[in-house]
Amino acid sequence: xxxxxxxxxxxxxxxxxxxxxxxxxxxxxxxxxxxxxxxxxxxxxxxxxxxxxxxxxxxxxxxxxxxxxxxxxxxxxxxxxxxxxxxxxxxxxxxxxxxxxxxxxxxxxxxxxxxxxxxxxxxxxxxxxxxxxxxxxxxxxxxxxxxxxxxxxxxxxxxxxxxxxxxxxxxxxxxxxxxxx
Amino acid sequence: xxxxxxxxxxxxxxxxxxxxxxxxxxxxxxxxxxxxxxxxxxxxxxxxxxxxxxxxxxxxxxxxxxxxxxxxxxxxxxxxxxxxxxxxxxxxxxxxxxxxxxxxxxxxxxxxxxxxxxxxxxxxxxxxxxxxxxxxxxxxxxxxxxxxxxxxxxxxxxxxxxxxxxx
Numbered sequence: 001x002x003x004x005x006x007x008x009x010x011x012x013x014x015x016x017x018x019x020x021x022x023x024x025x026x027x028x029x030x031x032x033x034x035x036x037x038x039x040x041x042x043x044x045x046x047x048x049x050x051x052x053x054x055x056x057x058x059x060x061x062x063x064x065x066x067x068x069x070x071x072x073x074x075x076x077x078x079x080x081x082x083x084x085x086x087x088x089x090x091x092x093x094x095x096x097x098x099x100x101x102x103x104x105x106x107x108x109x110x111x112x113x114x115x116x117x118x119x120x121x122x123x124x125x126x127x128x129x130x131x132x133x134x135x136x137x138x139x140x141x142x143x144x145x146x147x148x149x150x151x152x153x154x155x156x157x158x159x160x161x162x163x164x165x166x167x168x169x170x171x172x173x174x175x176x177x178x179x180x181x
Numbered sequence: 182x183x184x185x186x187x188x189x190x191x192x193x194x195x196x197x198x199x200x201x202x203x204x205x206x207x208x209x210x211x212x213x214x215x216x217x218x219x220x221x222x223x224x225x226x227x228x229x230x231x232x233x234x235x236x237x238x239x240x241x242x243x244x245x246x247x248x249x250x251x252x253x254x255x256x257x258x259x260x261x262x263x264x265x266x267x268x269x270x271x272x273x274x275x276x277x278x279x280x281x282x283x284x285x286x287x288x289x290x291x292x293x294x295x296x297x298x299x300x301x302x303x304x305x306x307x308x309x310x311x312x313x314x315x316x317x318x319x320x321x322x323x324x325x326x327x328x329x330x331x332x333x334x335x336x337x338x339x340x341x342x343x344x345x346x347x348x
């Protein structure tokens with residue numbers, strides 16, 4: 001790792017952490033309101049970020065630039081992992097990034113989520129050989145993207161997908177369900 | 182007290198940040214840094230166990246660019262909270278308190294269990310909110326779409342059940 005790589009990583013992290021803190025994605029109450037569909041502001045924030053980044057990365061692709069890193073689609077592992085993640089997300093109100101932000105801004109429960117996370121990773125490390133055989137190897141579809149599946153140029157698909165995500169972000173109602181009281 | 186940043190401004194800024202990160206060196210991810218932390222700790226305390234846990238060995242017991250970025254996330258959040266005077270002493274979310282009361286131990290236990298599940302799930306899936314949903318979907322990855330759908334498919338009913346308001 002070169003000093004420049006380290007410096008860029010630190011800079012990206014600093015800005016990411018500051019943004020998450022300023023939009024209050026680190027508040028478990030806001031996550032709970034998102035998942036109970038009372039206030040979808042954080043979801044709209046995420047969708048718009050994806051929209052802008054998809055369009056931005058689309059432009060990079062058109063220019064032949066960018067360091068992409070698409071994650072593999074092991075359908076069982078990604079699907080089951082997502083379901084387990086969703087239950088934990090609702091229970092704690094934190095994701096792996098926002099608990100760090102929460103701890104840094106003074107939330108004491110966030111420290112327990114970080115510790116739980118480190119324990120969860122250790123448990124996964126023990127489970128890993130079994131997970132590899134049972135969940136990661138079967139139904140491994142490689143690294144498909146909307147571009148490879150459709151056969152269309154990545155740049156154009158990125159711009160179109162970005163426009164779609166932006167439309168969803170703005171059209172999604174802030175309160176899907178009414179506040180109970 | 183500074184107001185919360187508008188989601189539209191925050192969304193555009195995060196989208197630009199992800200674009201710049203991909204342009205310079207690669208997408209943002211968080212959950213692998215937890216593996217690095219575990220690997221560093223286990224390798225220091227119990228090197229034999231480290232060698233047997235191939236998953237930790239695969240990720241490696243050395244500081245990575247992603248680990249530095251994650252340190253940056255905490256520093257950036259601390260700076261932003263300090264500069265805008267939005268530090269908090271909160272330990273029990275309002276929704277939790279309304280449903281389960283003000284016992285700190287119960288909330289801390291749930292926060293621990295939540296962290297356990299979130300990181301176990303993220304490592305099984307190969308990424309989290311940052312790597313799979315924000316960075317993954319931005320790169321049009323089908324894995325990101327599947328992960329996001331699964332997270333909300335489980336997260337919404339769980340939250341609706343846990344935090345059902347009392348009549």
